[in-house]
Amino acid sequence: xxxxxxxxxxxxxxxxxxxxxxxxxxxxxxxxxxxxxxxxxxxxxxxxxxxxxxxxxxxxxxxxxxxxxxxxxxxxxxxxxxxxxxxxxxxxxxxxxxxxxxxxxxxxxxxxxxxxxxxxxxxxxxxxxx
Amino acid sequence: xxxxxxxxxxxxxxxxxxxxxxxxxxxxxxxxxxxxxxxxxxxxxxxxxxxxxxxxxxxxxxxxxxxxxxxxxxxxxxxxxxxxxxxxxxxxxxxxxxxxxxxxxxxxxxxxxxxxxxxxxxxxxxxxxxxxxxxxxxxxxxxxxxxxxxxxxxxxxxxxxxxxxxxxxxxxxxxxxxxxxxxxxxxxxxxxxxxxxxxxxxxxxxxxxxxxxxxxxxxxxxxxxxxxxxxxxxxxxxxxxxxxxxxxxxxxxxxxxxxxxxxxxxxxxxxxxxxxxxxxxxxxxxxxxxxxxxxxxxxxxxxxxxx
Amino acid sequence: xxxxxxxxxxxxxxxxxxxxxxxxxxxxxxxxxxxxxxxxxxxxxxxxxxxxxxxxxxxxxxxxxxxxxxxxxxxxxxxxxxxxxxxxxxxxxxxxxxxxxxxxxxxxxxxxxxxxxxxxxxxxxxxxxxxxxxxxxxxxxxxxxxxxxxxxxxxxxxxxxxxxxxxxxxxxxxxxxxxxxxxxxxxxxxxxxxxxxxxxxxxxxxxxxxxxxxxxxxxxxxxxxxxxxxxxxxxxxxxxxxxxxxxxxxxxxxxxxxxxxxxxxxxxxxxxxxxxxxxxxxxxxxxxxxxxxxxxxxxxxxxxxxxxxxxxxxxxxxxxxxxxxxxxxxxxxxxxxxxxxxxxxxxxxxxxxxxxxxxxxxxxxxxxxxxxxxxxxxxxxxxxxxxxxxxxxxxxxxxxxxxxxxxxxxxxxxxxxxxxxxxxxxxxxxxxxxxxxxxxxxxxxxxxxxxxxxxxxxxxxxxxxxxxxxxxxxxxxxxxxxxxxxxxxxxxxxxxxxxxxxxxxxxxxxxxxxxxxxxxxxxxxxxxxxxxxxxxxxxxxxxxxxxx
Numbered sequence: 001x002x003x004x005x006x007x008x009x010x011x012x013x014x015x016x017x018x019x020x021x022x023x024x025x026x027x028x029x030x031x032x033x034x035x036x037x038x039x040x041x042x043x044x045x046x047x048x049x050x051x052x053x054x055x056x057x058x059x060x061x062x063x064x065x066x067x068x069x070x071x072x073x074x075x076x077x078x079x080x081x082x083x084x085x086x087x088x089x090x091x092x093x094x095x096x097x098x099x100x101x102x103x104x105x106x107x108x109x110x111x112x113x114x115x116x117x118x119x120x121x122x123x124x125x126x127x128x129x130x
Numbered sequence: 131x132x133x134x135x136x137x138x139x140x141x142x143x144x145x146x147x148x149x150x151x152x153x154x155x156x157x158x159x160x161x162x163x164x165x166x167x168x169x170x171x172x173x174x175x176x177x178x179x180x181x182x183x184x185x186x187x188x189x190x191x192x193x194x195x196x197x198x199x200x201x202x203x204x205x206x207x208x209x210x211x212x213x214x215x216x217x218x219x220x221x222x223x224x225x226x227x228x229x230x231x232x233x234x235x236x237x238x239x240x241x242x243x244x245x246x247x248x249x250x251x252x253x254x255x256x257x258x259x260x261x262x263x264x265x266x267x268x269x270x271x272x273x274x275x276x277x278x279x280x281x282x283x284x285x286x287x288x289x290x291x292x293x294x295x296x297x298x299x300x301x302x303x304x305x306x307x308x309x310x311x312x313x314x315x316x317x318x319x320x321x322x323x324x325x326x327x328x329x330x331x332x333x334x335x336x337x338x339x340x341x342x343x344x345x346x347x348x349x350x351x352x353x354x355x356x357x358x359x360x361x362x363x364x365x366x367x368x369x370x371x372x373x374x375x376x377x378x379x380x381x382x383x384x385x386x387x388x389x390x391x392x393x394x395x396x397x398x399x400x401x402x403x404x405x406x407x408x409x410x411x412x413x414x415x416x417x418x419x420x421x422x423x424x425x426x427x428x429x430x431x432x433x434x435x436x437x
Numbered sequence: 438x439x440x441x442x443x444x445x446x447x448x449x450x451x452x453x454x455x456x457x458x459x460x461x462x463x464x465x466x467x468x469x470x471x472x473x474x475x476x477x478x479x480x481x482x483x484x485x486x487x488x489x490x491x492x493x494x495x496x497x498x499x500x501x502x503x504x505x506x507x508x509x510x511x512x513x514x515x516x517x518x519x520x521x522x523x524x525x526x527x528x529x530x531x532x533x534x535x536x537x538x539x540x541x542x543x544x545x546x547x548x549x550x551x552x553x554x555x556x557x558x559x560x561x562x563x564x565x566x567x568x569x570x571x572x573x574x575x576x577x578x579x580x581x582x583x584x585x586x587x588x589x590x591x592x593x594x595x596x597x598x599x600x601x602x603x604x605x606x607x608x609x610x611x612x613x614x615x616x617x618x619x620x621x622x623x624x625x626x627x628x629x630x631x632x633x634x635x636x637x638x639x640x641x642x643x644x645x646x647x648x649x650x651x652x653x654x655x656x657x658x659x660x661x662x663x664x665x666x667x668x669x670x671x672x673x674x675x676x677x678x679x680x681x682x683x684x685x686x687x688x689x690x691x692x693x694x695x696x697x698x699x700x701x702x703x704x705x706x707x708x709x710x711x712x713x714x715x716x717x718x719x720x721x722x723x724x725x726x727x728x729x730x731x732x733x734x735x736x737x738x739x740x741x742x743x744x745x746x747x748x749x750x751x752x753x754x755x756x757x758x759x760x761x762x763x764x765x766x767x768x769x770x771x772x773x774x775x776x777x778x779x780x781x782x783x784x785x786x787x788x789x790x791x792x793x794x795x796x797x798x799x800x801x802x803x804x805x806x807x808x809x810x811x812x813x814x815x816x817x818x819x820x821x822x823x824x825x826x827x828x829x830x831x832x833x834x835x836x837x838x839x840x841x842x843x844x845x846x847x848x849x850x851x852x853x854x855x856x857x858x859x860x861x862x863x864x865x866x867x868x869x870x871x872x873x874x875x876x877x878x879x880x881x882x883x884x885x886x887x888x889x890x891x892x893x894x895x896x897x898x899x900x901x902x903x904x905x906x907x908x909x910x911x912x913x914x915x916x917x918x919x920x921x922x923x924x925x926x927x928x929x930x931x932x933x934x935x936x937x938x939x940x941x942x943x944x945x946x947x948x949x950x951x952x953x954x955x956x957x958x959x960x961x962x963x964x965x966x967x968x969x970x971x972x973x974x975x976x977x978x979x980x981x982x983x984x985x
Binding site for chain 2: 667671672675676677678679681682685686689690756757758760761762763764765983984985
């Protein structure tokens with residue numbers, strides 16, 4: 001599992017791990033049922049505190065994205081996310097706000113934003129089928 | 131500014147009200163900190179802040195003139211053998227005897243630590259690329275640091291004490307040192323005490339940190355808490371300000387014209403009212419790196435001393 | 438400072454300011470005495486002045502010791518940081534040498550003009566030449582042999598001793614037994630002067646080699662030495678205990694110095710001399726005295742270095758590597774004591790081997806056999822025991838000289854260490870001075886009533902020794918109170934055994950007709966000989982040094 005973290009951009013390290021794992025799952029580079037590296041191994045690979053990695057795994061488990069099997073490691077969940085519809089809307093709304101703010105600053109029209117979103121969706125589908 | 135620190139009951143190192151003078155110079159004044167078991171404790175401070183003096187107190191190389199130092203619950207001066215046998219120490223300049231060879235160093239050190247793992251030591255030696263028949267006086271600075279790290283780690287100490295181990299070393303050796311730190315703390319119950327002014331490293335691996343400035347502790351607590359409380363806000367004023375806005379308790383204020391950056395510590399809830407009172411609104415709110423927090427605290431202390 | 442030469446010379450002076458003051462104090466003290474004393478009785482004062490002059494020369498050599506240490510690289514030679522200055526190597530070497538020559542000649546002149554005004558030194562020019570030559574040889578050895586620490590120590594000590602012999606060669610010119618045309622002043626002075634440019638060129642070549650990273654010649658020699666030392670058997674087994682590991686550490690560091698120095702001296706100086714004079718019975722007796730005294734003298738000198746935490750550095754604080762070992766201070770000291778004992782044992786084995794070889798094979802032992810015969814007459818029943826016990830006593834004394842200074846050297850305070858060395862030099866000097874001053878009245882007293890003088894002396898000595906014994910036992914109890922009972926018991930057993938040995942020796946060796954009741958003086962002296970109080974202090978000194 002290839003992920004990078006950096007301390008200089010102000011985002012907590014466990015956040016960076018969570019978002020990168022989520023991206024990998026969404027892009028299909030991590031399949032459901034695949035095992036994530038053990039906490040210790042990932043900590044050594046990234047040279048970060050094992051507690052940070054443990055916290056990231058815990059948050060991922062709480063969000064239902066991964067499941068921890070007792071004694072044998074952490075695996076990507078088979079089932080879909082079990083977060084309620086309301087929470088999902090909340091999470092996505094926050095991201096969309098950031099995207100729209102950025103577009104407004106860059107003076108990009110809403111229709112262009114939607115066109116770009118469709119293009120990126122196609123790219124992601126291609127990566128999944130590869 | 132103190133954050134809730136771990137209780138002294140389960141602390142590996144417990145320092146209370148420690149003060150130290152060398153002649154007329156006060157190097158440490160009223161230092162208290164507790165290092166909890168099983169984590170990485172980072173100590174930061176500028177050169178001359180007293181980090182090495184503090185670490186020497188933990189090792190028992192300096193007696194506590196005022197205050198108390200307890201390591202594993204014992205006094206490191208009177209119970210030196212039991213305390214030192216459970217500590218692995220790597221300093222900035224590992225004072226290794228130049229006439230020894232690498233294999234002799236390993237054999238000699240092994241005799242002192244009953245928990246020395248010979249297979250592990252051999253694995254480390256191969257990993258570090260140290261030739262057993264080489265004399266220590268012919269090793270480069272990085273290789274000497276690795277040799278010192280080998281001796282400090284091979285007996286799987288309960289407390290790994292590192293005093294600015296990476297200063298002057300290349301990134302490869304620094305990575306080896308960080309990996310040693312992580313490996314130590316991944317084993318249950320082992321603790322690392324790490325002092326450095328490479329703040330990026332401390333930020334990556336520490337659970338708790340303490341910051342020393344001119345012999346005093348200015349920050350102490352969990353790294354996540356500290357980063358959460360220190361934020362930098364950008365205030366946008368309606369009218370251009372000729373002088374910096376006075377905000378009590380702010381760590382640093384900089385900027386010009388209509389936009390001013392304020393770094394504060396802990397009262398992010400009150401800031402909107404204060405900003406409204408000054409006729410400004412908050413337009414940006416971002417986290418700080420440890421480097422920026424450190425510089426702000428060091429600078430703030432200097433300015434409070436001057437005023 | 439307007440020129441590089443002036444800057445370099447100023448640096449040498451500034452660094453050795455203290456030595457300069459010591460030299461001037463010596464000189465001033467003796468000049469003052471010379472002014473004040475009456476014209477008679479110059480023989481004893483000459484002894485005092487001679488010792489003071491030697492001391493001032495030694496201090497001056499300390500000033501001219503232009504070396505700097507590099508601890509990790511274990512190197513102590515010409516200051517490396519000077520090599521980056523824009524000055525050619527010959528100038529860098531010439532400045533300290535010329536400075537040394539000039540200062541020593543000035544010192545010599547000052548001594549002659551201010552102090553030795555009443556008695557005449559015959560051959561003043563020869564001494565001037567030889568002193569200048571010594572300074573040059575000393576500096577050359579320091580710089581050229583910087584890579585070979587032990588060899589340099591040996592060469593310096595042997596060179597120092599044989600230098601004294603060379604200095605008195607012209608005096609032997611008229612002595613029939615050893616006269617030779619080559620010992621005359623007219624021949625020796627040009628020879629010595631001729632070696633001076635050789636010394637300069639050697640120093641220049643070595644320093645240039647060090648400056649430019651060593652040529653192949655130097656590397657070759659160093660590689661040879663390292664290959665030889667690698668051939669020596671190395672320990673491959675693990676250590677059984679921390680104490681064993683620490684013993685190994687101290688032994689590797691300091692253990693072989695005394696045996697090697699003594700062995701070298703026997704091989705290179707006394708051996709050839711004994712062959713040259715193998716037909717002279719008188720020489721055998723004198724040489725035997727020197728052979729027996731050599732371990733004691735060298736033990737005293739090496740013991741000064743042994744007392745420090747690290748033998749080869751002048752730093753008195755405990756090196757960090759040792760300070761973080763999980764070992765108590767007592768165990769450090771036990772390791773040092775054991776290393777000293779093994780060192781002394783090996784040294785004396787070497788001495789005994791040499792003596793048996795020499796006396797049985799090629800020495801003329803006529804004089805010696807006569808003395809042995811008289812001795813056997815004096816003590817018919819116990820002469821074998823006395824000889825054996827004397828041998829043991831000498832070994833124990835050498836050991837004592839090695840470990841004597843531990844309580845000052847390990848304390849980490851320069852004042853204690855240098856103060857104790859200073860006292861050990863100063864007190865005999867002052868005693869000699871006192872004898873010189875009052876020699877007249879003492880002679881008078883002794884002439885009038887020899888018996889009274891002797892008995893007073895014995896009584897006074899007896900009382901002093903008794904007080905010292907009581908003080909020693911008191912202080913020993915006080916200083917050993919913090920040491921672990923196991924170590925204390927072991928050491929007490931050793932103390933009792935050695936003291937019994939000394940007491941037996943004293944009883945057996947005391948003269949049969951004890952008119953002045955000297956026996957109790959000997960017995961009291963025997964009680965004082967084995968160190969106990971100062972070693973108790975050594976442990977607490979080391980503690981204080983390690984935990985400041």
